[in-house]
Amino acid sequence: TMPSSKKQKKSSESINSHLALVMKSGKFNLGYKSTLKTLRSGKAKLIILSSNTPPLRKSEVEYYAMLADTGVHHYTGNNVDLGAACGRHYRVSMLSVIDAGDSDIMGSVQE
Numbered sequence: 065t066m067p068s069s070k071k072q073k074k075s076s077e078s079i080n081s082h083l084a085l086v087m088k089s090g091k092f093n094l095g096y097k098s099t100l101k102t103l104r105s106g107k108a109k110l111i112i113l114s115s116n117t118p119p120l121r122k123s124e125v126e127y128y129a130m131l132a133d134t135g136v137h138h139y140t141g142n143n144v145d146l147g148a149a150c151g152r153h154y155r156v157s158m159l160s161v162i163d164a165g166d167s168d169i170m171g172s173v174q175e
Contacts, residue, residue: 115138115140
């Protein structure tokens with residue numbers, strides 16, 4: 065079981081570094097309401113959900129993403145971790161990437 069957890073760690077680290085790049089050079093929206101707005105307007109390229117997003121909210125966003133043909137990535141950490149990965153000092157349940165900037169986050173989350 066050791067290698068799989070190591071791989072998990074590696075993938076979350078790469079996501080974190082990609083997220084940091086998006087925060088620096090790209091366009092994004094943090095939070096539930098603005099994520100839904102970007103999905104409805106068709107601007108979102110990728111949705112990232114924290115692990116402790118409430119199930120109803122999670123399925124709602126997944127449904128919107130399915131209709132908008134947008135990828136959804138389930139972040140391994142909770143909303144505190146996701147906030148930290150975004151370089152924020154508050155909790156972030158979900159975010160939408162509108163423009164990846166210099167980051168290759170789209171390629172890295174397509175498992």
